[in-house]
Amino acid sequence: MKKFIVFDVGGxxxxxxxxxxxxRFLEKSAYPTEREDLDRFVADMVEAIRRYRDAHAVEGIAISLPGYINIDTGYSEKAGAVTALHKKNLKEILEERVHLPVEIENDGNCAAIxxxxxxxxxxxxxxxxMTIGTGIGGGIYLNGDIYRGRRFMAGEYGMMITYLDGGTMRNMHETSGTASLVFQYRQLKxxxxxVEGEKIFAEAKTDPDVKALLDRWIGHIARGVYNLVVTLNPEKMLIGGGVSAQPYLIEEINRQLEGYEFWEDFKIPVVPCKYRNDAGMLGAFYHFQKMRRKRQAER
Structure with a gap:
């Protein structure tokens, strides 16, 4: 059986x-992200690749990466919180180092794929x-295929302005990522x-102040969901990321959406992703397969 190494780079x-x-996954692990030093970031990834190759024959490497990714070349105009990869080409860097084919796709697109x-x-x-992690990401499928936009920047709805606080505009990364939830909880307590997000959800069941904080945070997500649904009129809205494993998140998003005046006109199923934390790696693998077929056909 052919085997492939998959990465999902988060902040x-x-x-x-x-x-x-x-x-099917044969092994899984993780290590802390080096966000600022390119040499260290690459060294960490190469070491992980080496360990897999010491034990297995590997056919290629598939990577889910934040930011604006040119899937044809591998170039990252920006790579989200991983500033070491801004204006870098990780595909070229790795292929030169490890001599294996590498394919890279945006992390939100990988989840959607x-x-x-x-x-x-x-x-x-x-x-x-919509993927909820440290920040907000996601992917858009239109007419049966990923919509990437003119400069591979579509689906960056973490940049949507969903809150105006005393004249200061705040986007979904700031209001709706798990980092925001944890920050607010630590301030409250x-x-x-x-603090892990699971603790906040558990405590919200018995502490009214924590529940109010959690519901306000979910409200920012619900506003983003509503805006996307009324803009694109899709068949379904999927919520991903590790926090999507919390049933209360999906229940409360749907409850709050019912309070929007025109939701009944635009209403669609809002459900969790199937793969949650594994979606990025699995989607990167599917993307790798598609790009290999494309490149072979172009030869």
Whole structure:
């Protein structure tokens, strides 16, 4: 069986794994993301690749990366929080170092691709995927294919302005990412130590102040969902990222949407992604397969 190395680069950690040609994961792990030093970022990735290749015959490397990615060349105009990769070409860097084919796609697009190929959007030609992590990402499917935009920047709805606070505009990255939720919770509880999102959801069941904070945070997400749905009129809205495993998140988004005046006219299913934290890696693998077929056909 052919095997492939997959990466999902996030602002906090780099998830990676070994996947078979049937799309099943054989191994999975993660390491902290080096966001600012290019040499260290590449060294960390090359070391992970080396460990897999020491034990397995590997056919290629598929990467899910934040930011504006030219899928044909691998060039990143911007790479989200991973500033080391701004205006860099990770595909060229890695192929020169490890001598394996590399394909790279935007992380939100990867999540959408995974859901379209084998997840909760297999029956849809037009749908939106929103991923909730440190910030907000996502992908848009129109007429059965990813819509990337003129400069590979479509789907960056984390940049949507969803809140005006005393004259200051705030986008969805600032209001709706899990980093925002954790920051607000730590302020409420006067905490210095890190906090996991699961703790906040659990505590909201018994603490009215935490529940109010959580519902306000979910309200920012619901506004973003509403704006996207009334703009694109898709068949389905999928919510991804690790936090989508919390049933209350999806329930509360839908509850709040019911309060919007015109939601009844535009209403569609708002459901969790099937793959959650694995969507980026799996979607990168599916993208790799498609790009390999494309490049072979062009020869």
């Amino acid at each position: 906090t950690k780099v998830k990676h794994g070994l996947i078979g040609e049937d799309g 995974a859901e379209k190929v084998s997840g909760n959007a297999q029956d849809c030609d037009d749908f939106i995927c 006067n905490l210095q130590e890190p």
